[in-house]
Amino acid sequence: MKGWTGKLRAFALLGFVALVLSACGKENLTALDPKGYGADQSLYLIILTTIIMLFVLAVVMIVYTIVLIRYRKKKGQEDYIPKQVEGNRTLETVWTVIPIILLLIIAVPTVTATFDLADESAASDSLNIDVTGNQYWWHFNYDGQEVQTSQDLYIPVGERVYLNMMSSDVIHSFWVPTIAGKMDVNPENENTMYIEAHEEGVYWGKCAEFCGPSHSLMDFKVIAVSPEEFDQWLNDMQNADPEPEPENAVAQEGQSLFEENNCMSCHAIGSSSASIGPNLTNYGNRSTLAGVEDLNKENLVDWIMDPEALKPGNKMTGQYPEVSENEAGKIAEYLLQLDETDITPESAGNE
Amino acid sequence: MSTVASQKRGFGAVLWDYLTTVDHKKIAHLYLFGGGFFFLLGGLEAMIIRIQLAVPENDFVSAGFYNELLTMHGTTMIFLAAMPLLFALMNAVVPLQIGARDVAFPFLNSLGFWLFLFGGLILNLSWFLEGAPDAGWTAYAPLSVTSPGHGVDFYVIGLQIAGAGTLIAGINFLVTIINMRAPGMTYMRMPLFTWTTFVTSVLILFAFPALTIGLFLLMFDRMFGSAFFDVGLGGNSIIWQHLFWIFGHPEVYILILPAFGIFSEIFATFSRKRLFGYTAMVFATILIAFFGFMVWAHHMFTVGLGPVANSIFAIATMAIAVPTGIKIFNWLATMWGGRITINTSMLWALGFIPSFTIGGMTGVMVAAVVADYQYHDTYFVVAHFHYVIVGGVVFGILAGLHYWWPKMFGRVLHEGMGKLTFWTFFIGFHLTFFIQHFLGLMGMPRRYWVFLENQGLDTGNMISTIGAFFMAFGVVVMLINVVYTALKGEKAADDPWDGRTLEWTMASPPAEYNFKQAPLVRGLDPLWIEKTEGKGQLTPAEPLGDIHMPNASFLPFLMSLGLFIAGFGFIYQVDYDWAYILLFAGMAMTLGCMLIRSLKDDHGYHIPKDELEREAD
Numbered sequence: 001m002k003g004w005t006g007k008l009r010a011f012a013l014l015g016f017v018a019l020v021l022s023a024c025g026k027e028n029l030t031a032l033d034p035k036g037y038g039a040d041q042s043l044y045l046i047i048l049t050t051i052i053m054l055f056v057l058a059v060v061m062i063v064y065t066i067v068l069i070r071y072r073k074k075k076g077q078e079d080y081i082p083k084q085v086e087g088n089r090t091l092e093t094v095w096t097v098i099p100i101i102l103l104l105i106i107a108v109p110t111v112t113a114t115f116d117l118a119d120e121s122a123a124s125d126s127l128n129i130d131v132t133g134n135q136y137w138w139h140f141n142y143d144g145q146e147v148q149t150s151q152d153l154y155i156p157v158g159e160r161v162y163l164n165m166m167s168s169d170v171i172h173s174f175w176v177p178t179i180a181g182k183m184d185v186n187p188e189n190e191n192t193m194y195i196e197a198h199e200e201g202v203y204w205g206k207c208a209e210f211c212g213p214s215h216s217l218m219d220f221k222v223i224a225v226s227p228e229e230f231d232q233w234l235n236d237m238q239n240a241d242p243e244p245e246p247e248n249a250v251a252q253e254g255q256s257l258f259e260e261n262n263c264m265s266c267h268a269i270g271s272s273s274a275s276i277g278p279n280l281t282n283y284g285n286r287s288t289l290a291g292v293e294d295l296n297k298e299n300l301v302d303w304i305m306d307p308e309a310l311k312p313g314n315k316m317t318g319q320y321p322e323v324s325e326n327e328a329g330k331i332a333e334y335l336l337q338l339d340e341t342d343i344t345p346e347s348a349g350n351e
Numbered sequence: 352m353s354t355v356a357s358q359k360r361g362f363g364a365v366l367w368d369y370l371t372t373v374d375h376k377k378i379a380h381l382y383l384f385g386g387g388f389f390f391l392l393g394g395l396e397a398m399i400i401r402i403q404l405a406v407p408e409n410d411f412v413s414a415g416f417y418n419e420l421l422t423m424h425g426t427t428m429i430f431l432a433a434m435p436l437l438f439a440l441m442n443a444v445v446p447l448q449i450g451a452r453d454v455a456f457p458f459l460n461s462l463g464f465w466l467f468l469f470g471g472l473i474l475n476l477s478w479f480l481e482g483a484p485d486a487g488w489t490a491y492a493p494l495s496v497t498s499p500g501h502g503v504d505f506y507v508i509g510l511q512i513a514g515a516g517t518l519i520a521g522i523n524f525l526v527t528i529i530n531m532r533a534p535g536m537t538y539m540r541m542p543l544f545t546w547t548t549f550v551t552s553v554l555i556l557f558a559f560p561a562l563t564i565g566l567f568l569l570m571f572d573r574m575f576g577s578a579f580f581d582v583g584l585g586g587n588s589i590i591w592q593h594l595f596w597i598f599g600h601p602e603v604y605i606l607i608l609p610a611f612g613i614f615s616e617i618f619a620t621f622s623r624k625r626l627f628g629y630t631a632m633v634f635a636t637i638l639i640a641f642f643g644f645m646v647w648a649h650h651m652f653t654v655g656l657g658p659v660a661n662s663i664f665a666i667a668t669m670a671i672a673v674p675t676g677i678k679i680f681n682w683l684a685t686m687w688g689g690r691i692t693i694n695t696s697m698l699w700a701l702g703f704i705p706s707f708t709i710g711g712m713t714g715v716m717v718a719a720v721v722a723d724y725q726y727h728d729t730y731f732v733v734a735h736f737h738y739v740i741v742g743g744v745v746f747g748i749l750a751g752l753h754y755w756w757p758k759m760f761g762r763v764l765h766e767g768m769g770k771l772t773f774w775t776f777f778i779g780f781h782l783t784f785f786i787q788h789f790l791g792l793m794g795m796p797r798r799y800w801v802f803l804e805n806q807g808l809d810t811g812n813m814i815s816t817i818g819a820f821f822m823a824f825g826v827v828v829m830l831i832n833v834v835y836t837a838l839k840g841e842k843a844a845d846d847p848w849d850g851r852t853l854e855w856t857m858a859s860p861p862a863e864y865n866f867k868q869a870p871l872v873r874g875l876d877p878l879w880i881e882k883t884e885g886k887g888q889l890t891p892a893e894p895l896g897d898i899h900m901p902n903a904s905f906l907p908f909l910m911s912l913g914l915f916i917a918g919f920g921f922i923y924q925v926d927y928d929w930a931y932i933l934l935f936a937g938m939a940m941t942l943g944c945m946l947i948r949s950l951k952d953d954h955g956y957h958i959p960k961d962e963l964e965r966e967a968d
Contacts, residue, residue, distance in 0.1 A: 025793025181724020
């Protein structure tokens with residue numbers, strides 16, 4: 001008998017743990033398995049407040065259950081008239097004072113953490129990156145480094161990186177749940193937050209402020225690599241050739257088409273600060289196409305031919321002459337071999 | 352002109368009666384059907400949203416249409432469903448609870464309803480006219496300013512007109528409760544539902560002007576070339592967020608406080624006990640309302656207001672949990688030692704306690720700024736406010752409807768169907784929204800048209816969608832219940848629940864003049880006092896005399912219709928010159944009706960004393 005219940009208990013425990021783990025969500029996306037400074041702070045407060053609030057809920061539910069069991073109308077009680085109680089000063093004081101104490105327990109660490117995460121004193125000695133939110137993509141300009149990139153944000157692991165964020169159109173919100181909480185990206189003022197990743201990895205980022213039809217498709221990545229790899233990446237990007245020599249004839253044709261079709265008026269290659277459209281310097285290394293699709297030639301051809309089908313309301317649709325599938329293929333060939341650096345998402349260890 | 356005239360009348364006569372009525376009880380019916388209609392519409396939108404999100408990367412609806420759906424779901428549920436349904440109950444009950452013959456301004460009462468209805472119609476006609484608003488119910492600038500088409504214009508004009516109706520209704524209840532209480536009905540003897548209506552009306556009075564201003568600025572930006580929110584021209588888009596939430600947060604309390612009032616009545620009645628800690632309950636209500644104006648920036652923790660502002664608003668927000676907690680414990684203490692009858696109405700109230708406590712819990716959790724950096728704009732927040740608004744407000748409305756349906760319509764809603772609705776809706780509600788707390792923390796932001804595959808979000812979303820179908824089933828049963836009750840429902844007694852307050856002293860439904868003679872109120876729960884002293888009815892406070900009644904009027908309908916027409920003029924004058932005809936004709940109609948109302952004396956009529964005496968026999 002004993003063994004049987006023990007086994008059952010073990011199973012129940014195992015099932016519960018599995019449930020909890022699966023409830024944590026996908027690695028490097030979920031906020032419940034943090035790998036960065038800000039996300040650690042948030043999770044600490046989330047757990048603290050949850051425990052205190054579950055205690056309150058438990059008290060309420062215990063009283064509630066007792067009330068429902070003991071005081072539900074029973075047979076023969078039809079005419080029973082309960083004592084009409086006006087109130088009870090002691091009880092009422094108790095359930096006023098105890099919540100105040102519980103809230104103070106929450107308030108103190110909340111305020112401390114709020115000031116901690118708003119601390120900008122180390123900003124001038126740290127890596128600063130200007131982040132621009134656009135419908136529906138992200139641009140990153142490494143302050144003082146002459147490096148521009150889009151969609152994939154490379155940062156050195158274990159270092160505080162300050163993000164100075166502004167929007168070029170409507171309000172967006174920069175959120176990489178596993179590393180840090182979110183900060184709005186406003187059109188009128190620069191917001192600063194810092195992020196610090198504890199582990200190398202490719203972290204999912206999402207836009208969290210409703211910004212139009214493709215709001216749900218404005219994903220980006222934060223790629224945390226070792227400091228050495230990061231320095232190499234910066235170096236490679238700084239020295240990237242704005243007019244790279246294509247590797248083969250098809251790509252060569254693609255490059256001509258890229259120039260003929262006006263792509264250059266929005267997309268920069270190299271460290272030019274032009275950012276009407278995403279910077280394409282290391283396009284071949286991107287973790288995804290347009291933030292959400294697998295990066296391969298087939299998808300890229302589809303995207304070039306009809307961006308609206310993938311991202312409704314994007315600003316690229318209609319900005320260039322119609323291209324044939326053949327032409328799009330050549331452009332795709334050209335773009336996919338733009339890999340000016342050996343530091344890629346794979347460098348971060350996990351995908 | 353008396354209740355005897357309620358024999359069978361033709362459809363036209365009934366319609367005309369409702370179009371022109373100034374009787375608070377009939378206006379309550381109008382609010383109920385208007386609000387009920389929009390509730391079904393908002394529910395339909397919610398179902399399409401949940402179907403779209405049942406599986407990853409679904410293409411059941413397009414991105415643009417999805418944004419219209421989520422915008423209209425929120426706007427409809429808050430402005431066109433929850434508020435009017437509460438107004439329905441307030442109109443039906445508050446004058447009766449304070450021993451009044453009607454509200455202070457019956458004409459304005461009717462005007463308030465028609466403004467709401469026409470505002471709601473404008474908003475929803477956008478579906479058929481180039482598309483509905485698509486910038487979210489919060490309509491954040493610059494997205495709302497730059498949103499193409501006329502969708503957001505419909506939002507601005509529709510809400511402006513409906514909002515005027517709400518403001519009028521709020522002022523009306525304030526004046527009614529201050530001035531029209533029966534002899535002996537002091538403030539501290541008012542039933543809690545009357546108290547919460549009173550406090551809610553104060554909130555409406557101070558909160559809605561902020562929305563009105565915000566909407567005007569947005570209207571000028573979109574239609575008349577101003578640049579209040581245009582950063583490029585020196586404007587500031589954050590101001591919209593402040594204006595919106597200075598209105599928007601009190602709005603949450605505008606919705607929940609009346610629900611608290613409803614529960615207070617129901618717990619006391621079905622526990623057969625007076626409300627525990629009445630004074631504390633009243634002051635908790637006032638305190639919640641007061642704090643409600645000082646916490647708006649907790650919707651804006653991630654905007655970048657800085658740590659000082661964020662900390663202050665966090666602590667102010669947490670403080671609200673104290674009076675709310677007092678209320679929860681007072682309700683439990685009311686039931687403690689009572690004799691609890693569980694029927695559908697009480698079931699909703701009992702379902703409210705755990706649901707709302709969870710909503711309050713997560714409310715404190717989102718107030719912790721740094722934790723909110725993760726919660727903000729995710730499904731965690733979606734879960735939180737649905738626990739508060741559905742678990743609090745919708746449960747409250749449904750509890751109140753089952754409780755007062757006999758008084759409003761003279762028939763009792765069917766218990767079996769009522770319980771079926773409760774259980775399916777209650778289970779569906781938790782199934783839909785509980786899992787969303789986790790979805791948010793697992794990385795699902797709100798207002799997402801699609802979520803991607805392989806992000807661990809599939810199961811949670813599927814569960815949520817299944818839950819939504821349970822809720823929809825519950826609502827359908829409720830509808831059947833309403834129709835069944837109207838046709839075959841059991842006739843209601845005057846006092847079916849062994850009530851404690853004044854509304855249960857009169858016929859179900861009451862005569863058009865409510866009280867033949869104003870009652871003499873001798874304490875809290877006046878009817879209960881008379882019952883315990885063996886009298887069972889209230890002593891009249893005045894001799895029987897002629898009753899002065901207001902005349903019905905078609906003017907409120909016409910005034911609102913004028914603004915409705917002018918609204919289209921405002922929206923379309925941007926594109927077409929002919930729209931100015933609508934604009935000026937509509938405004939002329941409204942102003943003309945106002946002129947007629949001002950110039951033409953309307954003294955109402957009297958129900959003579961002898962007719963009242965005859966009825967008594």
